[in-house]
């Protein structure tokens with residue numbers, strides 16, 4: 061690798077990752093951690109050989125088609141790459157990679173966390189204690205809903221969906237249903253999960269529904285008013301995938317009207333904006349996109365992104381190429 065390629069990391073990364081980037085590349089770090097605006101991203105596309113973007117950077121056709129663009133690879137720090145216009149990247153000969161596998165367990169753990177939090181009303185309980193409003197134990201205080209032994213419906217049965225199924229089956233003796241047109245039956249049978257031919261069948265039969273599909277034009281507002289209406293009034297929705305898989309306005313109406321019992325959300329349609337109407341509701345748990353947020357996983361994601369860059373600049377094939 062000579063001369064050293066110039067790499068721009070758009071956000072602050074864990075220390076160990078930044079150190080390794082420095083050791084391999086002429087790297088421009090973002091120690092202030094302020095998201096790059098369109099102008100700064102355009103400058104990076106012109107000045108660098110590679111970018112390490114994140115979910116907060118929108119790399120669109122304009123940036124990819126920029127006259128004088130020097131960037132040849134986008135090594136996305138994240139498994140989801142809906143922040144990048146992949147068709148435009150392909151058309152302009154820019155390689156795109158992501159960071160699968162390393163965040164599967166932590167994201168599945170967070171889906172289960174949200175499921176438990178919303179079912180057992182832990183957000184409400186914590187607010188009660190923190191506001192000093194708790195007056196002591198009562199037999200009827202904050203009664204939640206049982207998780208163990210109930211039916212979990214998974215929309216999407218890829219790596220993270222399967223890891224959630226494993227936790228639900230082994231940890232909570234849940235019956236697991238799923239719908240995923242792209243997964244083979246053998247994967248499901250090994251985990252004791254039951255395939256349903258349609259998403260609608262999963263929604264009707266489940267006590268808990270957890271979303272594990274990527275954000276694509278096909279999955280935009282997949283959970284719309286009509287599909288939310290198929291869920292049981294006693295059922296809960298969990299979303300750790302991408303915000304725009306759910307029609308947030310329709311979800312807010314369903315939660316307000318009580319046509320579903322509650323929701324646990326880690327992702328939102330217009331992050332970091334969270335609608336006031338959702339914040340005002342007690343039957344929803346809201347987290348700030350924490351799915352992969354452990355020290356271990358964020359370092360592993362960084363290393364995977366660096367491995368992809370190193371392979372590319374050494375003339376090899378990056379392991380996690382998606383375009």
Ligand code: DGY
Pocket residue numbers: 114115137138139140141163351352
């Ligand atoms: C992912 O890896 O997709 C996380 O949501 C962060 O982007």
